[in-house]
Amino acid sequence: MEIIGYVFVIIAFARLLAEVFERLGYPGFLGEITAGMILSAVLVGMPRDQLELMAELGLFFLMISAGLEVTPEELHYAGKTTLPLYGITYAVMFATTLPFTGWSAGSDNVISAAILSIASAPIVLRLKRFFGEDFLHVALSYAVISEVMGLFIVYMVVRFHESPGNYAPILWDIFKDAAFIGGILYVNYLIGIRHKVMLIRFLRRLRSDEAVFGLFMILSTSLAFISEEIGMHFTIGGFLAGLLMHSDLLGTKQYDRLTTIISGVTYGIFAPIFFAWRGLNFETELSFVVVEFFVVIYTVRxxxxxxxVRRDSLSKSLVRGAGIASFGVLGLLMGEIGFVSGVLSEHMYAMSSLASVLGIFASATVGRLVNYWSPKKASGAP
Incomplete structure (x- = not known):
């Protein structure tokens, strides 16, 4: 009952502030993070282990939702543009962090660059009305690729830290990861060619939405378990499960049934707990160096x-850039993993965490300013 009480308070307060932020024109999850920051000073005796498990379930469902937003074909097509862009962004962010680490390259720069190179899928979806559907899949593809690559980089650094000089197990883990992801995508390809109609007919015979959801959860938890066993983060399995269950494979009706339930469970229960938990564990420092770090990082990015991703219109180019440069809440988790594992210093952890949150605010603000300015400019208002 104690745990249920804490969960109720967190969800209720998080959703309240989410509604406030939505009315102000910002994504609701920023309000949920803010709720966590406020509650961290109030709920001092909370059962942290149990709530952390709930937060991890929230991340799991968020990664499933991210996978459901794109298809493997869209990811492959858009990846031709976004993967090189991610590589360039990561290299620039790595170089930009060097002045703040005394011009010495190390794990601080590697992990901080991974945190500062990701994009926020919720921000991308919010800004889509400004840059259009034609760019949406590119921006979502960047968000997905950057989040997966960021988690991969952090876990690689942790592995190198835990077994210095012994690279054979790490190379074997990388091979297993690549084989697992490649195998999943190949199976998806085969099913889409040979067994698509059979799968759609089978799902149509299911009488309830709960049955569709139950089968999907069996698939997603199985892939999550395999991901964890071979050394990847368990949420990668959830993302792959969502990626496989696209409308072209399931049929539009079954896809809508699945996404409706997943969306309700994710954003109604688990996502508020995850975002609030990130706020509860948010650690930073306020100084001139921290502010300077964010200003430099965000301006450059x-x-x-x-x-x-420029277009003829300056406003559309800025909004597209803001969507790609929207950082992300997952960066807070990556920073926490690096800090707890001893491969990210407390100073860079604090600065990268604050930059992640402020970057989300900044990108949402750019979208609001463009939305405010464009109609006035179009109407010729002074």
């Missing part, structure tokens, strides 16, 4: 992204 926004300009780089806007140039890489």
């Amino acid at each position: 926004l300009l780089l992204s806007a140039l890489a």
Whole structure:
């Protein structure tokens, strides 16, 4: 009952602030993070282990939702543009962090660059009305690739830290990861060619939405278990499960049934707990160096992204750049993993965490300013 009480308070307060932020024109999850920051000073005796498990379930469902937003074909097509862009962004972020680590390259720079190179899928979806559906899949593809690559980089650094000089197990883990992901995508390809109609007919025979959801959860938890066993983060399995269950494979009706339930469970229960938990564990420091770090990082990244995805219109180029340069809440988790594992210093953990949160605010603000300015400009208002 104690745990249920804490969960109720967290969800209720998180959703309240989420509604406030939505009315102000910002994504609701920023309100949920803020709720966690406020509750961290109030709920001092909470059962942290149990709530952390709930938060991890929230991340699991969020990664499933991210997978459901794109298809393997879209990811492959858009990846031709976004994967090189991610590589360039990561290299620039790595170089930009060097002045803040005394010009010495190390794990601080590797992990901080991974945190500062990701994009936020919720921000991308919020800004889509400004840059259009034609760019949405590219921006979502970047968000997905950057999150998966960021988790991969952090776990690789942790592995190198735990077994220095012994690279054979690490190379074997990388091979297993690549074989697992490649095998899953190949199976998806085969099913889509040979057994698509059979799968759709089978799902149509199911009488309830709960049955569809139950079968999907068996698949997603199985892939999550395998992901964890071969050394990847368990949420990668959830993402792959969502990636496989696209509308082309399931049929539009079954896909809508599945996404409706997943969305309700994710954003109604688990996502608020995850975002609030990130706020509860948010650690930073306020100083001139921290503010300077964010200003430099965000300016460089926004300009780089806007140039890489530029259009004739300056406003559309800025909004596209803001979508790509929206950082992400997952960066807080990556920073926490690196800090707890001893491969990310407390100073860089604090600065990267604050930059992640402020970057989300900044990108959402860019979208709001463009939305405010464009109608006035179009109407010729002074």
